[in-house]
Amino acid sequence: xxxxxxxxxxxxxxxxxxxxxxxxxxxxxxxxxxxxxxxxxxxxxxxxxxxxxxxxxxxxxxxxxxxxxxxxxxxxxxxxxxxxxxxxxxxxxxxxxxxxxxxxxxxxxxxxxxxxxxxxxxxxxxxxxxxxxxxxxxxxxxxxxxxxxxxxxxxxxxxxxxxxxxxxxxxxxxxxxxxxxxxxxxxxxxxxxxxxxxxxxxxxxxxxxxxxxxxxxxxxxxxxxxxxxxxxxxxxxxxxxxxxxxxxxxxxxxxxxxxxxxxxxxxxxxxxxxxxxxxxxxxxxxxxxxxxxxxxxx
Numbered sequence: 544x545x546x547x548x549x550x551x552x553x554x555x556x557x558x559x560x561x562x563x564x565x566x567x568x569x570x571x572x573x574x575x576x577x578x579x580x581x582x583x584x585x586x587x588x589x590x591x592x593x594x595x596x597x598x599x600x601x602x603x604x605x606x607x608x609x610x611x612x613x614x615x616x617x618x619x620x621x622x623x624x625x626x627x628x629x630x631x632x633x634x635x636x637x638x639x640x641x642x643x644x645x646x647x648x649x650x651x652x653x654x655x656x657x658x659x660x661x662x663x664x665x666x667x668x669x670x671x672x673x674x675x676x677x678x679x680x681x682x683x684x685x686x687x688x689x690x691x692x693x694x695x696x697x698x699x700x701x702x703x704x705x706x707x708x709x710x711x712x713x714x715x716x717x718x719x720x721x722x723x724x725x726x727x728x729x730x731x732x733x734x735x736x737x738x739x740x741x742x743x744x745x746x747x748x749x750x751x752x753x754x755x756x757x758x759x760x761x762x763x764x765x766x767x768x769x770x771x772x773x774x775x776x777x778x779x780x781x782x783x784x785x786x787x788x789x790x791x792x793x794x795x796x797x798x799x800x801x802x803x804x805x806x807x808x809x810x811x812x813x814x815x816x817x818x819x820x821x822x823x824x825x826x827x828x829x830x831x832x833x834x835x836x837x838x839x840x841x
Contacts, residue, residue: 663686675711683710690705697794697817724779748777778791
């Protein structure tokens, strides 16, 4: 009797399976299957793991070498050579990426005036007695004589000559360079807070050559009254430059001594903080009017 009932139940289940598989639309049974399939997990998971293990030990796939047209494995010497070439390319690309990151960081340090500047590559420096840079690249067409030239840490100079294929920058350290400037003195007040003062002086920064500048129109008394010290900042205050660049850093004081020819005056040495002749790229300040004029020209 029990066997008869079991056979009836088995037949009913088989019939229901056949109907659901062949007669009913799949969308009718998908919902129920999703609810019931978890019941088979205790059997399905170990069965699948066992089958995967057996398959992995019995069936061995031949590796495909995608470096050849046939897919067959190449000699070990060829593979080692290719690995060396790939390592060399990876090292080169990493070096290029680091250089691009450095360039982008330098450009970003310009702050608010970055949109008003264009990057220009430095082709080289003047091999003669002048301290200047030769510029080249696509943005040379935007350059005009007198435009300020900057870098991440301060002022570089001004465009002295500009042509269709190149331009020349007169560096602030060249003996022909003259800049009106300000002193910016950073001191701690009584509360320990750092404050900035600008003594009422009108220093004239002259290029001295060999990467240096000098101020020699300040008397020793004016220097003492202002409290000038080593490492004080010298900043641009020249009406020949755009308002956006007033206060831009020229350099720092590296030496103060009485002038040899006139001891009543001080000889104040200025260092730009970087060797300007080794720059690989500079940022040239191009006003909106200059950009518009360049686009309008044929």
